[in-house]
Amino acid sequence: MERKLLPGKPHPLGATVTSQGTNFAIYSENATRVTVCFFDDDGKQTDCVDLKETTAFVWHGLVKDIKPGQRYGYRVDGPWDPANGHRFNPAKLLVDPYAEAIAGEPDHKGPIYPYDVMSGDDMKKDEQDSAAYTPKSVVVDGHFDWGNDCPPETPIAESIIYEMHVRGFSKRNPDIPEKLRGTYAGLAHESSIAYLRKLGVTAVELLPVHHFIDEGHLADRGLHDYWGYNTLGYFAPMARYSSSGDDGQQVVEFKEMVKALHAAGIEVILDVVYNHTCEGNEKGPMLSFKGVDNSVYYRTVQDSPQHYMDYTGTGNTLNVYHPQVLKLLMDSLRYWVTEMHVDGFRFDLASTLARELHDVNKLGAFFDTIHQDPTLADVKLIAEPWDVGEGGYQVGNFPVLWAEWNGKYRDTVRRFWKGDNGVLSDFAYRICGSSDLYQGDGRKPSASINFITAHDGFTLCDLVSYNEKHNEANGDNNTDGADNNDSWNMGAEGPTDDENVNNLRERQTRNFLTTLLLSQGVPMIAGGDEFARSQMGNNNCYCQDNELTWYDWNLDEPRKRLHDFTAQLIQLRKDHPNLHRRKFFQDSQIRGSVVRDVTWFGTDGNELSEEVWNEPWSKSVAVMFNGKTLNQMDEDGQKIVDDSFLIIFNASDQGVEYTLPDPPSKSPWRQVLDTENIADPFAESETHDKAIVGGRAIRVYSDSVESVAKSASKQRPARTI
Template sequence: MAMPAELRLTQEEPEGPHAPETPPAEPGDRAPKRAVLPGSWQPLGARYHQGPDGRPGTNFAVWAGGAEAVELCLFDEEGHETRHPLREQTFQVWHGHLPDVRPGQRYGYRVHGRWDPWTGARWNPAKLLLDPYARAVDGPFVLHDSAYGHVHGWPEADVADTVRDNRDSARHVPKGVVVHDGDDWLDDRRPKTPWADTVLYELHVKGFTQNLPGVPPELRGTYAGLGHPATLDYLTGLGVTAVELLPVHQFADEEHLQRRGLRNYWGYNSIGYFAPHAAYSASGSRGEQVGEFKRMVRSLHAAGIEVILDVVYNHTAEGGEGGPTWSLRGFDNAGYYRLQPHNRRGYQDFTGCGNSLDAAQPQTLRLITDSLRYWVTEMGVDGFRFDLAATLARTGYDVDMRAPFLGAVFQDPVLSRVKLIAEPWDVGLGGYQVGNFPPLWTEWNDRYRDTVRDFWRGARPDVRDLGYRLAGSSDLYQRAGRRPFASVNYVTAHDGFTLRDLVSYNGKHNQANGEDNRDGTDDNHSWNCGAEGDTESPSINALRRRQLRNLMSTLLLSTGVPMLVAGDEFGRTQGGNNNAYCQDNEVGWVDWSLLDSPEWRPLHDLTARLIRLRRTHPVLRQRAFFSGRPAHPGGVPDLTWFTARGKEMTEADWYEPGATLAMLLSGDDLTERDPCGEPLQDDSFLLILHAHHRATRFTLPGLPWARCYETVVDTASEQQSTPDGRHCPAGEPIVVPGRSLLLLRVCAGEE
């Protein structure tokens, strides 16, 4: 195939490994060059410090395996670039110390080497690269063809990504920023909430505070807004113990979104694993975002709330072979990414995002673990939720629970002590791994999500699976010494319908995403209660609110770790969009006006009361799996299942068609201990779940379980701020309304 003359230069190779052909300097690139001292090969990144002679400076160190030359590029306030060759190389780390380079200095790298995509070599010194260890990032990723290592838009598909582009990308990519880390965290008091006592609250930094009353307008949508007293008052009033933040690593918008005028709102497109996303900073992007993030963490800790980060180490924003060259691809494409074994031009993609990081490679593993330790030790966070964690456990094609990444975390003295949550699947063959992660790990339990959704919409033939989910999913987690808190129970998450939309829509409505409603799952396990979307029908709206009370109550009364999604507790809606990843607007933001609505405020009050109940009663947050046996001779079993007739369930009862299940949790001699080591005692509770649309008669279990019961929660009632306190004698039938849940406390005697 003949190549147009205007593109022929893009195929030229550097003349030699030590005299590479670099792009022409920018006009005005005439700043005097500093003398580059040898410096140190570790730690990686840009580290500002005082030298032994008292002279300040910054040590730069970056890994670029297989590269032939590396240039450090400094940028002044006008954007003029000065290049400094790094001539020292130790263990494939290129390094140098520059005196008088101070915090706030913007920088990047140019890396020289072979251009041979067919073997995975994609070095291109025309592309300014972001330091993988940059602790702050300044400037946007601009949609421009020069950001691609190859000629973007080359019409021949068979060579589309193989024609090298020598245009300079510096004007169109952000720069790293030198940051001074001098924080010792001595004034911080981490909450350190035990797993069994944890209530997770998933939120988006921007979307949660963008319209939050009480937060000053200039702080809304920022780290400072999340750490504001108005935000803390709400979170502590609700009673959650940990916030799980959607990605805050520096991320970029995909090309297809930029072309449609949209943005990657959720942030699952990371490009800087050490840098807080600059757009969430109210104070600036020249390193100020780092201090602002730390102050936010301190404020949350002072309020007794842990900070969990949702992290995306499974892929990067560089995408597949047709994607831009922003960072890792330009340092060593084959050293960071999983390439096809028989065609090194292409990528293995277990994520659906074009590429997959290869956590089995030593340098990639170091990048991930260094990043994790940094966020714990220097940024103060308390744990991580790993997006598509199965990808990190792959060796070759297979998921292996003995993979280097899992082993590294297990033995790490820092990471083994924080909260670790796996999203235990990816999109590759064999990627579904729910229940298989090793001890130390908890998991998002989608079996819980689907079972609870199906039960309350009447789509379960029996109650077998529901029993497992209510009691901590022992079928998934009891082996290998794991505990009930290995199960992170959730009914909704950021990905999918909100709780209100779950009971308002049968199908997704994602037209605003610009993909002809093709994106997002079709497997929602939802029921619209008789009308699609908003309706004026009082009966349908009343049923929806009752279903919300049922779902929220089930979640917070189940054994395991509950996770709520911000706004679900007062009826937040996305208008039926179940994939609002690109909706940085009112669709994706929390609508706080709902909290003042008499229609939705009762759901918030019920949620807060259920969280208080859970905190007050250890029997509702078990630390060990139920045994089904008495805690002491003459006692009742720690867990007993009942039919609607008030009789203990037999094996056959579990297989009978039905929509009613009851469980009695005994508070007699719990596994939890008081400060003196003595077993704690608690109240006993009877939980009744009835999903049929018709009411049923339920006979309350009598002796030896109880003489009397007191109503604590009744989802058939609209008002849930306080319990009604009704007393019911044991052994007598009660009427359980259709589609309702009852929580009854065993009381001392008859009324």
């Protein structure tokens, strides 16, 4: 079949449907020929068209009568010169870097590698056609009826983030039709929505949904990439999570999911992987960027361009320093906000994006570009502030518009409740919003994304159940995953029938969740921690797409009890702006006198002495958050006044008697939470001058005042998209 070709336009990049057909545009500086090829639903190549026009290195043309649903790919010719970073090979079919949908899986046993695999010589070109073994790009019609979609626009200071996996969350939910389980539609199902609303979270942070592939070594073992940090396409939602096929309907299904979550008042944050791709190093497959223009899209070693700079531990690093790659990332971000209506992004290994030459530069081009972009000005930007390169650990060093995963919070809180010596002072900084990390550059407590567990590492259940990792199922002889987890099994490794051990584990879990949700900053809960989801000690489940990682919805009494506890704890936080302050603690002037907004107390009811702060054995402390000193106004201009809270943390094994300090108001302290109380931890009771706080427990007291300005109850204007 001979296709009619018109000159078309160089922008936008990708495949754009018009009244005449589809415009194709792809960027390649060093190519000598670019061909777009078309395929039927069975993967058979039907015809190809050379793109004749080039404008500023963009190859483009409008192909008549190409309609949505059409599968296509590129063949790009140019120099085969690996020694100088060029690896053009027209025998290898390439996915469009701007593809909005991708169909099919790569076959690693097929000739998807650009070099002679048999010899292992990556300088020797392989001429075998890869088309039958590679995924195909799909032309997409982006029209969608968003109706009255209104993003919730929850201020980040009021956010409660739930990190979750699209597939794992609903895969075993019996209340969802089987076809929809593990899909975008499964997450949008009324059962899923009802659960998230009852729990009380304000945002879901989805593990990567950009289209990714399985790594070859996992395929050889019969395993699958589960987490998704192996990106092939930055515009395409992962087809594996679609219940409606891979011919472009995955785009519609994703939009329907976002629309349903927004209707329930829940924001959608994407975990995005802009630091590397699935193509690996010089021995990796050629599926897209490597064949489109290797020296443009990847950072190569300056003195040896045959090899790749690797700040990610995956074999390659995207060349964000190049204007076209920077444009690719910005176009992708804007696409997901404007076309897919997502509310924010968590950037994997974000330090890599700040490396202009070698050193991390927080004022690098990537951040400068984001900061001036009006489309991204109102979305949530969260950094994982480290990579594996030298100087990559950058907690506390990102620019002012960014929040960060606070790895120091995680480590300190784990060590405190494990009972380590000498962490009390650092623990105090962490639960007060980590002012030592974020206050100096103009940021606020909301810059700290507090977490104790995440997808990478132990679940909370496993954190209190295992001393050692148990990753044998991954096939690497238990050598993968972190060795130092700051975990404690309470005296038995893994599941046990010992009632005392199980009671202590349950109490420690409540301690962790209470600490997380009563700390200043923004809490992030790892999905399933609220009902003790276990991975049986595996702390690196990146390749376990099975019942080891899928959420088990058959809750026994202890797991249901923990879920209800978490939901009540979330509601307590949401009800009180004193527990999610927008500013760091700073003493206030009231009627001419200084009023302390945060005070630390020892067991005698007096302020904690410097001597106790510095003692390595100090494992118990009380802190008071003064609700009269918020220095905040509500949306009607009224001063916000809230309850004060006295929180006593006791990480020692023995109970500790505390003399309670006087409350800031005339109202007496009332006990509102005791993590030692299994049956009814939120039972309220009046208190006296003294209280005995049990070993490994938290007590929370409140003085009741009339709260002004319910923090999250008012409708906010919609973001312009």
